[in-house]
Amino acid sequence: MTDRNDIEQLFKAHYTQMFRLAVALLHDDDLARDIVHDVFLSLLDDSSNLLISCGYLLKAVRNRCLNHIRDYSIHQRIANRYFLDMEEYDTEDWPDEETIAKMYAFIRNNISPQARQIMELRFSDGIKFSQIAEVMGISETAVYRHLSHALSIIRKKLSENG
Known part of the structure; x- marks a missing residue:
């Protein structure tokens, strides 16, 4: 699935839905946009030929958002507690x-x-x-x-x- 045309079609078809999910989780338009773009960049870097569905893309966005929230939460706890x-x-x-x-x-x-x-x-x-x-x-x-x-x-x- 590393064909740029296929990924471009996926981008056009699913970007809006992925972006809305990221904004709903993060409450930050710029960060949401970055995370969605990172998902598509990872598809370009992936050498496997997987069939990628909308569900896969939404799960990828959700997981990246949750990872960001987790990392930010850890950082904030330490910053608030120790610095x-x-x-x-x-x-x-x-x-x-x-x-x-x-x-x-x-x-x-x-x-x-x-x-x-x-x-x-x-x-x-x-x-x-x-x-x-x-x-x-x-x-x-x-x-x-x-x-x-x-x-x-x-x-x-x-x-x-x-």
Whole structure:
């Protein structure tokens, strides 16, 4: 089904219905449009000759929307729970090099190697939870828990020292 003409016909026949489903799930026109386009791009990249139905396309859109909602939900929970709001954060009071070195030493000595690796992948490399889980061979929930535990240890140390 990788023939461009076939995919173009599918696009013309089913785009509106797919777009409406995505908007209903996401409440965001631009994001819905991107997800529907991603579904069609994946059809272009797929080398198999499957018969693609409207139901298949709608399920693909629904699954991508649900994956986006799940990933966004995980990101928001962590952002709301663990990170400072930019309005409250005073950029003029950055720690000096000695304080940063002490914090790195604290992290090396008090955070498990697996949690340290997760923190590095997430914060230094900017990798998503799903990708970290795949790389490390653990679930996304385990990634979230390791990160949560490590951040609570760091937060406790920071509150003790002011």
